[in-house]
Amino acid sequence: MDRVDILIKNGLIVTIDKDMQIIEDGAVAIKNGNIVDVGLTKEIDLKYNSDKTINASSKIVMPGLINAHTHSGMTYFRGLADDLPLDRWLNKYIWPTEAKFLSEEFIYNAVLHSAAEMVKNGIVLFNDMYFFGKQCGEAASRVGIRAIIGEVVLDSPVANCTNPEQIIDYSVNQHKEFEKDELIEYSIAPHSIYACCKETLQLSAETARNNNMLLHIHVSETKKEIEDCIKNNSKPPIEYLHDIGFLSEDVLSAHGIWVNENEMKLLREKNVSIAITTESDLKLASGFAPMKEYLENGVNVCLGTDGVASNNNLDILEEMDFTSKLQKAYNQDPTFLPAIDIVRMCTINSAKAFKKDSEIGSIEIGKKADIILINKSQLDTIPMYNVYSHLVYTISSYYVKDVIINGKIVMENRKLVNVDEAEIIDRANYYKKKIINGL
Amino acid sequence: MDRVDILIKNGLIVTIDKDMQIIEDGAVAIKNGNIVDVGLTKEIDLKYNSDKTINASSKIVMPGLINAHTHSGMTYFRGLADDLPLDRWLNKYIWPTEAKFLSEEFIYNAVLHSAAEMVKNGIVLFNDMYFFGKQCGEAASRVGIRAIIGEVVLDSPVANCTNPEQIIDYSVNQHKEFEKDELIEYSIAPHSIYACCKETLQLSAETARNNNMLLHIHVSETKKEIEDCIKNNSKPPIEYLHDIGFLSEDVLSAHGIWVNENEMKLLREKNVSIAITTESDLKLASGFAPMKEYLENGVNVCLGTDGVASNNNLDILEEMDFTSKLQKAYNQDPTFLPAIDIVRMCTINSAKAFKKDSEIGSIEIGKKADIILINKSQLDTIPMYNVYSHLVYTISSYYVKDVIINGKIVMENRKLVNVDEAEIIDRANYYKKKIINGL
Numbered sequence: 001m002d003r004v005d006i007l008i009k010n011g012l013i014v015t016i017d018k019d020m021q022i023i024e025d026g027a028v029a030i031k032n033g034n035i036v037d038v039g040l041t042k043e044i045d046l047k048y049n050s051d052k053t054i055n056a057s058s059k060i061v062m063p064g065l066i067n068a069h070t071h072s073g074m075t076y077f078r079g080l081a082d083d084l085p086l087d088r089w090l091n092k093y094i095w096p097t098e099a100k101f102l103s104e105e106f107i108y109n110a111v112l113h114s115a116a117e118m119v120k121n122g123i124v125l126f127n128d129m130y131f132f133g134k135q136c137g138e139a140a141s142r143v144g145i146r147a148i149i150g151e152v153v154l155d156s157p158v159a160n161c162t163n164p165e166q167i168i169d170y171s172v173n174q175h176k177e178f179e180k181d182e183l184i185e186y187s188i189a190p191h192s193i194y195a196c197c198k199e200t201l202q203l204s205a206e207t208a209r210n211n212n213m214l215l216h217i218h219v220s221e222t223k224k225e226i227e228d229c230i231k232n233n234s235k236p237p238i239e240y241l242h243d244i245g246f247l248s249e250d251v252l253s254a255h256g257i258w259v260n261e262n263e264m265k266l267l268r269e270k271n272v273s274i275a276i277t278t279e280s281d282l283k284l285a286s287g288f289a290p291m292k293e294y295l296e297n298g299v300n301v302c303l304g305t306d307g308v309a310s311n312n313n314l315d316i317l318e319e320m321d322f323t324s325k326l327q328k329a330y331n332q333d334p335t336f337l338p339a340i341d342i343v344r345m346c347t348i349n350s351a352k353a354f355k356k357d358s359e360i361g362s363i364e365i366g367k368k369a370d371i372i373l374i375n376k377s378q379l380d381t382i383p384m385y386n387v388y389s390h391l392v393y394t395i396s397s398y399y400v401k402d403v404i405i406n407g408k409i410v411m412e413n414r415k416l417v418n419v420d421e422a423e424i425i426d427r428a429n430y431y432k433k434k435i436i437n438g439l
Numbered sequence: 440m441d442r443v444d445i446l447i448k449n450g451l452i453v454t455i456d457k458d459m460q461i462i463e464d465g466a467v468a469i470k471n472g473n474i475v476d477v478g479l480t481k482e483i484d485l486k487y488n489s490d491k492t493i494n495a496s497s498k499i500v501m502p503g504l505i506n507a508h509t510h511s512g513m514t515y516f517r518g519l520a521d522d523l524p525l526d527r528w529l530n531k532y533i534w535p536t537e538a539k540f541l542s543e544e545f546i547y548n549a550v551l552h553s554a555a556e557m558v559k560n561g562i563v564l565f566n567d568m569y570f571f572g573k574q575c576g577e578a579a580s581r582v583g584i585r586a587i588i589g590e591v592v593l594d595s596p597v598a599n600c601t602n603p604e605q606i607i608d609y610s611v612n613q614h615k616e617f618e619k620d621e622l623i624e625y626s627i628a629p630h631s632i633y634a635c636c637k638e639t640l641q642l643s644a645e646t647a648r649n650n651n652m653l654l655h656i657h658v659s660e661t662k663k664e665i666e667d668c669i670k671n672n673s674k675p676p677i678e679y680l681h682d683i684g685f686l687s688e689d690v691l692s693a694h695g696i697w698v699n700e701n702e703m704k705l706l707r708e709k710n711v712s713i714a715i716t717t718e719s720d721l722k723l724a725s726g727f728a729p730m731k732e733y734l735e736n737g738v739n740v741c742l743g744t745d746g747v748a749s750n751n752n753l754d755i756l757e758e759m760d761f762t763s764k765l766q767k768a769y770n771q772d773p774t775f776l777p778a779i780d781i782v783r784m785c786t787i788n789s790a791k792a793f794k795k796d797s798e799i800g801s802i803e804i805g806k807k808a809d810i811i812l813i814n815k816s817q818l819d820t821i822p823m824y825n826v827y828s829h830l831v832y833t834i835s836s837y838y839v840k841d842v843i844i845n846g847k848i849v850m851e852n853r854k855l856v857n858v859d860e861a862e863i864i865d866r867a868n869y870y871k872k873k874i875i876n877g878l
Binding site: 076283288318325332384386 | 837875
């Protein structure tokens with residue numbers, strides 16, 4: 001018998017492989033961070049032994065969820081200012097508070113918190129855009145979660161840099177510095193077409209390509225953004241980005257609410273992926289994403305939570321529920337966006353967006369072991385007739401019990417392995433007091 | 440010092456009284472089912488003692504939530520058939536399965552399950568419409584939750600009755616039989632204008648008024664219902680109900696999606712309450728409720744989960760989150776429907792709809808003690824800046840820790856007091872197998 005690091009047994013394995021195979025009473029063998037075997041428990045049991053066996057009976061075993069767009073350093077702004085118009089929200093609350101409080105220490109602690117929160121919600125990878133990327137990477141790495149970290153590129157001075165060139169250099173340096181950390185990488189993250197001039201956007205794209213980095217940008221989030229862009233550039237944002245040579249398969253665009261038919265075709269042609277952020281878009285009244293048009297045009301769609309200041313959590317299972325239900329009503333079709341498609345968006349589609357679909361996003365031999373176990377048999381989650389419907393419409397994140405990332409157990413029976421929850425909670429209360437006193 | 444039955448101390452008391460008073464480090468004293476005092480812990484502590492003290496530090500203490508529209512007997516159909524067109528969903532799955540399986544025993548067990556589930560979600564009262572009302576009442580009473588139970592009145596024969604007169608008689612008899620049960624009452628519940636003829640609707644209304652019972656009906660849920668009603672009666676549903684004398688302050692209308700300006704005025708004039716069921720309406724692609732118009736016209740609005748076959752849970756906190764966010768985007772206004780208004784809808788507004796606002800819906804001296812305690816200080820729920828925003832956008836139902844109904848503890852630290860969860864789960868698995876084999 002072969003010795004492996006972890007054996008998961010007796011679970012309902014939702015593989016998300018190309019045949020969307022489901023294995024009842026299945027098992028997964030993990031060694032050196034990789035999935036070395038998947039199959040029926042009774043067969044796997046004869047082939048392997050392990051010091052660490054996880055009994056997954058009454059659990060769903062599936063690839064970890066991916067949060068395709070967030071701002072993980074905003075933890076302490078959760079619920080700071082709700083039910084406000086966007087400009088007042090930004091000008092009176094978010095920006096002044098950021099200007100006053102953001103620091104290396106603040107971000108390290110805030111990301112420690114949000115990364116821990118994401119693991120508890122079954123998330124194994126988050127795509128981030130915020131400040132102090134070095135500290136963000138250190139915190140994510142400590143929690144044990146994968147992260148693609150974008151330091152916000154702006155034409156105006158930011159937290160730790162005075163101009164966009166500096167921010168782009170910083171991002172490249174971080175990317176190199178974390179080269180040996182299997183969990184962390186950096187992107188180039190120009191904020192948006194309205195916060196970055198043409199030269200900044202082009203420098204971002206060029207630098208990303210030269211260094212084999214991803215690009216992360218907010219696109220077409222509000223109607224005003226479109227109107228301003230047409231006024232300034234005689235074309236809407238995605239056409240503009242196309243014309244200046246920004247679009248490529250390395251780009252992840254967040255939001256993408258106000259997008260026309262021609263722009264859809266450009267996104268498809270250039271293999272750009274879109275992160276839909278339904279809850280945040282609803283709460284800020286930004287609009288309804290044209291999901292049907294994206295899918296009809298073959299655009300790769302993922303889901304993101306956005307930051308907790310506009311959501312107010314980092315719960316991708318809840319995002320799945322919101323997105324599927326909203327899109328049915330918005331398209332006047334209850335058959336639109338079935339649960340199985342939504343589950344793919346938060347696993348294999350997202351992995352594809354980040355050029356990691358050969359490594360993660362499904363449970364298949366040879367892939368990295370990014371696996372979550374979800375309790376499916378509690379009072380409020382039975383009966384279950386269809387596992388995808390169950391995941392999208394019934395299960396809540398509390399029922400995520402165990403999280404394995406890169407072959408390491410990061411949460412076991414809801415207890416985080418690498419960080420102390422009580423300490424994180426204490427620190428949140430400390431920063432909350434500081435923020436209230438400073439407002 | 441006065442002796443009381445239960446003392447809740449050290450909590451953040453969200454009273455929902457007319458001044459929306461919030462008491463930090465507050466306490467509530469409960470005796471003989473009633474709230475006998477509310478105030479600062481340090482003051483209440485000097486006046487009362489009790490054998491049962493609940494420490495509410497780090498908890499929100501608020502009036503129990505009210506689920507204004509559901510079908511509690513559908514538990515075992517949770518997720519049976521999703522992502523389908525309404526007619527196929529009804530004709531191929533829901534109706535045949537109901538016809539085959541509904542029985543007194545089935546309903547008793549299903550409601551035991553859903554009532555337990557609702558308590559775990561912080562719900563203290565549900566307004567129901569389904570079959571076998573006697574068994575529904577017995578199950579709700581055993582769990583210890585309040586219920587207003589409507590036996591569906593249809594022109595066609597139903598489960599246990601062959602004509603509408605019989606169903607209406609049955610409802611009145613049940614109402615009398617449960618007169619001494621403080622938790623349970625019965626309504627008259629004609630299904631809808633399309634499933635009941637004019638005479639049935641009028642008999643329902645007349646009988647309800649003669650017996651001091653509430654009326655519960657589905658109204659204006661789909662576009663087709665409106666079109667058919669205009670074709671058959673030359674007017675839309677609410678105008679039709681008004682003209683046949685059905686509308687009064689005793690009526691709770693569920694859904695109410697397709698309602699015109701004149702109908703809004705009729706609802707206000709007759710003091711009819713509306714139960715909005717956002718998640719179900721989205722999932723079945725029925726449409727977006729005209730919340731803004733209801734509020735502008737002064738209509739009393741509550742929220743309901745609908746049944747688990749179309750939601751797929753009984754989570755009113757989630758319903759609050761969906762409703763507030765959706766309505767902001769739908770009305771293109773992030774300031775619309777602030778969290779505080781949503782919290783009122785699921786407490787005092789609902790109590791008003793059921794003519795119980797002098798008894799429940801807020802934490803005030805003299806009211807019945809229907810109180811829930813919610814943990815507010817977990818990793819994914821801190822920091823908290825505003826308690827209403829916290830309840831709507833951040834808190835999930837898992838954090839409801841204790842539930843008191845009519846002065847009795849029904850759930851303590853998430854353990855149900857009156858029923859055995861493991862038995863309920865076993866029974867759900869038993870019925871699931873039966874349903875799968877029978878389909």
